[in-house]
Structures are given as structure tokens and as C-alpha cells.
Amino acid sequence: MASTPHDTLPGPRAHVLLEANYRQLLDRLPNVAVLPWGATEAHNLHLPHGTDVIEAREVAEASAGRAADRGAKPVVLPAVPFGNNAQQQDQVATIHLSTATALALLRDIASSLMRQGIERLVIVNAHGGNDFKPLARDVRLDTGIFIAVIDFWRLRPDVLARIFADPGDHAGDLETSLLLHLCPDLVVLPQAGPGAARPWGIPALKQPGAWTPRPWSRVHPDTGSGNPAAATAAKGREYFVAITTALADLLVELSAADPAALAAEPSSRARAAPRGLS
Ligand SMILES: [Zn+2]
Numbered sequence: 001m002a003s004t005p006h007d008t009l010p011g012p013r014a015h016v017l018l019e020a021n022y023r024q025l026l027d028r029l030p031n032v033a034v035l036p037w038g039a040t041e042a043h044n045l046h047l048p049h050g051t052d053v054i055e056a057r058e059v060a061e062a063s064a065g066r067a068a069d070r071g072a073k074p075v076v077l078p079a080v081p082f083g084n085n086a087q088q089q090d091q092v093a094t095i096h097l098s099t100a101t102a103l104a105l106l107r108d109i110a111s112s113l114m115r116q117g118i119e120r121l122v123i124v125n126a127h128g129g130n131d132f133k134p135l136a137r138d139v140r141l142d143t144g145i146f147i148a149v150i151d152f153w154r155l156r157p158d159v160l161a162r163i164f165a166d167p168g169d170h171a172g173d174l175e176t177s178l179l180l181h182l183c184p185d186l187v188v189l190p191q192a193g194p195g196a197a198r199p200w201g202i203p204a205l206k207q208p209g210a211w212t213p214r215p216w217s218r219v220h221p222d223t224g225s226g227n228p229a230a231a232t233a234a235k236g237r238e239y240f241v242a243i244t245t246a247l248a249d250l251l252v253e254l255s256a257a258d259p260a261a262l263a264a265e266p267s268s269r270a271r272a273a274p275r276g277l278s
Contacts, residue, residue, distance in 0.1 A: 015068040016061055016076050030075035032120040032255045033113050036060040039083025039127035042091045044171035044224030046192035047179055049093075051171070053081050056126035058182050059152045059244060063124075066248035072255035075118075080105065083127040087216045091223065103135050110145040120146045120254055120262065124247070126153075128169060146262040148254070152243055159242040163235050168195060168226010174239070176228035181236030192229070193222025 009028060012019040036059070038052030048054070057079045064074040082097040089096060097105075110121055123132055132149045140147050153160070153167070153174065160167060160174070167174035172195050179187050200219045205212050216223065 015064040030073045032074045033118050034060045034064050034076045034122045036079035036124045040081050041094050042223040044192050044222050046188045047171050048186045052126040053079050056124050060124040062244040063247035067251035070252050072252045074251050084129040087213050106139050110139045110143040114143050122148045124150050155243040155246050170225035172226020173231050176231035177236030180233040195224030195226045
């Protein structure tokens with residue numbers, strides 16, 4: 001059987017930065033960085049606080065592995081463990097990363113990558129409270145890096161709808177099934193609450209186009225949003241395979257893309273210091 005490009009690098013997984021050694025990285029210089037970004041917070045009473053970090057990391061690593069097998073050059077960075085938890089500050093040991101801090105972190109990561117010739121960055125987000133669009137716009141402008149944002153649960157909505165009657169949006173059927181597939185030892189299903197929501201707020205705010213942050217614990221007494229009772233590892237595996245296949249396709253295309261196709265507009269960095277002249 002012919003070996004794949006991924007197989008030609010012996011040793012640790014070269015597409016995972018925490019495992020790769022410098023020899024491997026020099027032998028196959030990555031050109032796409034993949035940044036898993038989660039949050040550490042209560043997930044009903046049965047899932048680990050690290051659920052979003054586990055999901056982001058596993059989705060990123062599996063997708064990058066599939067892409068590397070097809071000749072792409074991704075590298076998965078260490079996961080960012082904290083996210084925007086502004087409305088969950090009454091929960092035990094829940095660290096809130098403000099938008100200003102997240103922007104500074106993203107800018108430093110992007111700037112470092114650009115100095116090393118890695119000009120493509122994919123954020124794999126696993127926390128609904130994180131909103132990267134305005135951050136990505138600013139960091140793209142400031143650093144010139146090509147940046148894409150993936151909310152993993154929005155991938156393959158067709159598969160999602162087929163597998164899950166009600167996926168839930170926090171520790172429900174989708175997340176519980178995923179964790180049953182990825183790390184069953186960390187799921188204590190008998191402890192789960194129903195993930196029900198209490199009515200809250202003014203009714204006019206429930207119309208499409210209107211939004212306000214939820215006081216999480218008041219609206220979701222067990223912190224869950226969505227019933228996990230029907231979760232199975234098989235459902236989690238099916239969705240995980242579908243989304244990591246889709247994301248691998250994206251990484252393959254992005255890794256192979258012509259730099260000119262990715263340079264949509266001049267960045268402030270490029271205007272301030274044209275490459276080769278500094
Ligand atoms: Zn979650």
C-alpha cells in the first residue's frame with residue numbers, strides 16, 4: 001500500500017504542535033494554523049467543564065489529520081481554554097475572557113504566525129458565547145493574515161438534522177453524544193438534569209432580530225439547554241465523522257490555495273511596511 005504524505009513523517013503526530021518535534025516541523029513546514037478555542041464552564045450536571053475545549057481540540061486534530069493524510073500542511077495549535085462567560089460568573093471557577101483580552105490574544109497569535117510565514121489561520125470555535133467575526137475582521141486588517149472562523153456545530157446542518165431531533169444548544173443531545181463518543185469516561189449521564197429553560201425577560205425580545213444576553217443560571221437551572229436523555233455514542237460518532245470530513249476538505253483547499261486568491265485587500269501592516277523593504 002502506498003504511504004500517504006502524513007505517513008512519511010515518522011514519530012509523533014506532526015500536525016499537532018504540542019506533539020510535533022522541531023525536526024518534523026522543519027521537514028514539512030506548516031502553512032495553515034488551526035486554533036481550537038473553547039470555554040471552561042458548567043455543562044448541565046453530567047458533562048465535564050472542559051467539554052468545549054475537548055470538542056474544539058478533537059475536531060481540530062481529527063480534521064487536520066485527515067487533511068495531512070491528503071498532502072495538506074496544517075498544524076493544530078494548543079487550545080485556548082477560556083471563552084466569553086460574562087453571564088456565568090455565578091458558576092464555580094468559571095473564568096471569563098473579555099472581548100478585549102480575546103482580541104489581544106488573537107492578534108498576538110496571528111502576528112507571531114505571520115513572522116514565521118504561516119499566513120493562514122482557522123479558528124475552530126466550540127463555545128456559543130464566543131463571537132469571532134469582529135475580532136477576525138480587525139486582526140485580518142492589522143496583520144494581513146488570512147483568517148477563517150468555524151463554529152463546529154454549524155457544520156453539516158443536513159447531517160445534524162438527520163441525527164438529532166433536538167440537538168440542544170448547551171449540554172443537550174448533540175454535546176452529550178459527542179462526549180460519549182470522544183471521552184465516555186467523563187460523562188456521568190445519571191446526574192443529568194432535563195436542560196429545560198425557565199421563561200425570562202420581556203416577550204417582545206423573543207422576536208427574530210432581537211437579542212439580549214441571558215442571565216444563564218436564572219434561565220437554565222441545571223445550566224443545560226437541551227435534553228441529553230436520548231444521547232448515544234453512535235450519534236456522536238456519526239456527526240463527528242461528518243464534520244471532520246467537511247473541515248478536512250476546507251483545510252486541504254486552504255493549504256493548496258494560491259496566495260493571490262487569499263489576499264483580498266491590503267492590510268495596514270502591508271501598507272506600513274511593504275514586504276522585503278524593511
Ligand atoms: Zn458546550
